[in-house]
Amino acid sequence: MSITGGGFERKSKASSEVPSSSLADIAFLLLIFFMVTTVFQADRDRPIEWPEAESAQKIDEKQKNIMMVWMERDGSIFINDQQYPMEDVSQVIAPLYAASERALVISIRGDRQVPYRYMDQLQKELVAAGVVRVVFAAQLEQSMQRERR
Amino acid sequence: MAILNKKKSKVSDEVPTASMADIAFLLLIFFLVTTTFPKDKGLAVVLPESGEETQVSQKNILHLLIQPNGIVDVKRGENQQVQQLRPQEIEALWRQAVSDNPNLIAAVKTHPDASYRFMVDVLDALHAAKAERISLQLLEEGN
Numbered sequence: 001m002s003i004t005g006g007g008f009e010r011k012s013k014a015s016s017e018v019p020s021s022s023l024a025d026i027a028f029l030l031l032i033f034f035m036v037t038t039v040f041q042a043d044r045d046r047p048i049e050w051p052e053a054e055s056a057q058k059i060d061e062k063q064k065n066i067m068m069v070w071m072e073r074d075g076s077i078f079i080n081d082q083q084y085p086m087e088d089v090s091q092v093i094a095p096l097y098a099a100s101e102r103a104l105v106i107s108i109r110g111d112r113q114v115p116y117r118y119m120d121q122l123q124k125e126l127v128a129a130g131v132v133r134v135v136f137a138a139q140l141e142q143s144m145q146r147e148r149r
Numbered sequence: 150m151a152i153l154n155k156k157k158s159k160v161s162d163e164v165p166t167a168s169m170a171d172i173a174f175l176l177l178i179f180f181l182v183t184t185t186f187p188k189d190k191g192l193a194v195v196l197p198e199s200g201e202e203t204q205v206s207q208k209n210i211l212h213l214l215i216q217p218n219g220i221v222d223v224k225r226g227e228n229q230q231v232q233q234l235r236p237q238e239i240e241a242l243w244r245q246a247v248s249d250n251p252n253l254i255a256a257v258k259t260h261p262d263a264s265y266r267f268m269v270d271v272l273d274a275l276h277a278a279k280a281e282r283i284s285l286q287l288l289e290e291g292n
Binding site: 020021023024027028031051052053054055056057058059066071107108110111112113114115116117119120123126127128130131132133134135136137138139140141 | 194266
């Protein structure tokens with residue numbers, strides 16, 4: 001019996017287990033690294049008061065194919081954090097629309113108080129850019145709220 | 150007292166940390182699974198192609214004229230009679246009208262000074278009534 005194993009029965013001083021106590025530290029380090037380096041959204045939300053709609057539906061399109069056009073209460077237009085005059089909107093959107101192979105959906109995010117004349121101008125600009133699919137972004141309205149109004 | 154304290158306790162005095170990573174990952178995965186990012190919601194419309202104009206017979210058009218105070222004047226085709234409604238009442242009106250004439254088109258004409266929200270209210274009502282043929286226009290003087 002004493003010969004079996006080639007006389008290697010002596011216990012090794014080194015631990016035979018993989019050291020796992022620092023595993024959590026490594027994992028959290030990676031987690032925090034990715035949390036810090038991830039950039040989610042390029043453009044920030046504009047301060048608008050959302051219109052409400054009861055039959056608002058989720059936009060059935062990939063996030064990268066949705067382009068937001070913000071319109072503030074005074075009719076000023078913001079695309080990708082940058083303000084554009086009304087006349088330039090079609091020139092800004094047309095190349096982006098072509099680049100997306102006509103899959104782009106324009107999400108119009110207008111302030112509920114904006115006079116409709118600006119909305120109409122914006123729609124005409126979008127038509128000039130060849131845009132077909134447009135969504136009037138709105139917050140979902142609960143029917144309870146409506147009854148109270 | 151001193152003698153009592155010297156006796157070694159059999160219970161380990163360390164907090165067990167071996168399972169901390171498991172707990173943390175469990176929480177992490179739980180939140181990963183349960184988090185939903187808010188998706189954009191809105192009323193989808195299809196704009197006409199530029200230069201595309203279709204002639205529609207007047208009797209197939211339901212005119213919805215949105216006034217600056219949010220009241221909607223409803224005119225049917227050639228009929229000059231005006232019916233004044235609130236946006237919430239459009240849904241029932243459309244359901245009734247489209248059952249009479251399935252080819253009906255809603256022409257939503259909004260006054261330039263009317264708030265965008267009144268147009269959204271009317272569009273909402275039309276969407277709720279499953280209207281598909283909607284035309285959005287600006288209300289011009291003389292209409």
